[in-house]
Amino acid sequence: MNTVFGVFGDPIAHSKSPDMHNAAFRELGMNCTYHAFRVSPENLKDALLGAKAMGFGGVNLTVPLKQEALKIVDADPLAEGIGAVNTVDFKDGMVGYNTDGLGAKRSLEEKGVKIKGSNVLIVGAGGASRAIAFQFAKDGADITIANRTEEKAIELAAGVSKVGNAKGCGLENLKQLIADSDILINCTTLGMHPKTEGTIARAEDMHSELTVFDIVYNPLETTLLKEAKKAGAKAVTGEMMLVYQGAEAFKIWTGVEPPIEVMKKAVLEGF
Template identity: 80%
Template sequence: MRTVFGVFGDPIAHSRSPHMHNAAFRELGMECTYHAFRVSRGNLKDALLGGKAMGFGGVNLTVPLKQEALKIVDADPLAKSIGAVNTIDFKDGMKGYNTDGFGAKRTLEEKSVEIKGSNLLIVGAGGASRAIAFQLAKDGANITIANRTEQKAIDLASDISFIATSARGCGLENIKELIMESDILINCTTMGMHPNTEGTIATSEEMHPELTVLDIVYNPLETRLLKEAKKAGAKAITGEMMLIYQGAEAFRIWTGVEPPVSTMKKAVLEEL
């Protein structure tokens, strides 16, 4: 009998996690399968209890469920500090973890982007934003969080202030000035995600050649934001490796097995 894993979210049709994890399971000859399930915030508790009751091995969570899960699962200290869960393991109850920040860190390191001492602008203040802000603040970046609802950005900056060299939150009114002050820009919103691919948080006129731009949206692989970054001469980093690295860490948590990262990457790129 195959062990079932999955990803819960709403929307969920864009997810490439099933292709990535199923490729890894096939590569390793594991009797496991991974599927996407559309689950609303209000139904998350029932869905998790149902998955546990049916013998699921574990699940990932995406928008808009990462913060809601804290009310339901036994989260580890990092996930509690972040205030969001993206990975749940069912081996012993319902244990919650957050691997998003690790994924972003590994993605930037792979592209030889210096984190320590950098001025980092994160746009968005949701679950992924929190994970990335905590991780990269811990790694020594000076953090600015900009969000449509300014108070959410201010609250997040306050939450990470105990580990950050510098942290501030603000609205989006002065996005051009914020970008010009930054070394790294990370889009943690759904702006530009399929099917609304013309959306962007910034244009080339608002960027500079010394900027590194990471878009955690990976469908499409090259978002309009990244196209605009290239026009400005900035370094543009696609979001699939963050997906892969955070997924690889979840794979380790669920199975205790070292995941075949190259196989996972190939599966994601073939889909995209």
């Protein structure tokens, strides 16, 4: 019998997760399939209960569902601390996990970027931002979270301060914040398909010693990353965060080590 997995979100048509996971299932000869489902926050509980009732193996959650899921699932301590869930497993009830922070960490480390001791500026205060801020603070980075709604950034920073150094602010002094940073991470949807012209910063706002990481992966080279290259900064694309967080979810669901290179190839072939 085929076991179904999926990703819930809104919007969801852009997701490369089905390509990635289905390639891994094929490579390993597993009788499983993975699909994308458009689910709004108000329908998340029904969608999760329905998936469990129909025998799904597990689901991923993306924008805007990661924080809403905390009200519904039994979150593990890491996801509870982060305040966001991106992976749900159905083997023993509905258990929520968060693999985003580890995915981001591995994406930067494979590019030779040092996290410990770095000044990291995260723009945005949503689910992915929460995961990355907690992970990087725990790993010894100094975190600044800048968000359009300053109160959200301050609130998130207060939570992150339980595991490391963090502060929150608005976007008014973004240029100076970038100047003072070693790593800039875009955790907003600016620049994501189909509105690809959006960006949180331009080349003139950046410096050549900066690493710019955009978690948006569709398009692969966002406007922000194009601007980073103009400034001589290191540009890191978002597809490996998708791959590494997906690999962690795959292991949670199946107990099997997934084929990372196969997953990466499947994601890149979609562009």
